[in-house]
Amino acid sequence: MPRLVAERADALPALGELFREFGFEGTSLSMITVATGLGKGSLYHFFPGGKEEMAAAVLAEIDAWFATHVFEPLRRDPDAAAGIGRMFQAVDAYFRGGGRVCLVGVFSLGDTRERFATTLRTYFAVWGAALTDALSRAGWNPTAAADFAEEILAGIQGALVLSRALDEPAVFSRMLARLRQRAIG
Template sequence: MRTLYERADVIPLIAEVFREHGFEGTSLSRITETTGLGKGSLYHFFPGGKDDMARAVLDHVDGWFEREIYAPLRDDAPGLAIARMWRGVDGYFRSGRRVCLVGAFALDETRDRFAAVIASYFTRWIEALRDALVRGGWPVAQAADSAEEVVLGIQGALVLARATNDAAVFGRALARLQRRLQQPPSL
């Protein structure tokens, strides 16, 4: 294992511990085992303890989604941005083999602690996709409904893939959702 010198090096490792065990099931022992850092080093990087680590992880996830999903949906040509979203989502969630950390935090007692960040993740995704669809010729109401349905479908597919231990569920769901967004609805 390589030596970790920067806080930024540790955040993705901690994220995987949270993904695997949830906030409540993640102990400092699990984090030290995964990162190879002692508790003193962890507290040096994250003086606020586990809450500070969770905030850093959520910020890291948010930064990735902002760069790779939301900003392109807001700023790029709609067709290209939506195609990039499908590739990005499939890659990020490792074709259904990786839990959505924000979604997992939304489902347990952690939700109240990080409610604003969790809500922002989902609403910004829906709004960015809605806006891309509108720019692509969709009526606003149908774009809003479809954007919400897509984000809901992605999250549900992640849960179902995990519950059934069948990552192919995720791929099939993405393909169905992608087909739904190929053409603007007829007026």
């Protein structure tokens, strides 16, 4: 029977869900030991920097996932509209139709913002730039593209907040459909 957590990377999904659900302060080491099945000794073996290093590792993994599944299609797909379509598809899958919040958003609103300032800022800045580029290639004029990219990113984050508050994931799905329609018809 294979071990559930054989290396550092195996613990990241559980860590991500905890930080998403309870925030940085709200996630305690005892919760982490339960969720990962790892003792404190093992945790500090994998993450010598403790909780902060765990959160940084989760953020790095998220960054890598979005770089592959969102930013790259936006920049590299020769058919710009198709790249934008893939973005909406990936975003819907990642946030599970509104049932999962955005850790970057959660950390941006909390007192974790200063601790991870560069990572948080870069995530949205890179996404915004890639989306602006794709919209431009899809026919939007540069100014309108930058404006609409900002509106799409904010719409996604806001819909996640609303879905959570109303306990109604459909809010997120509707927002994604609206934005997609306006972007690529």
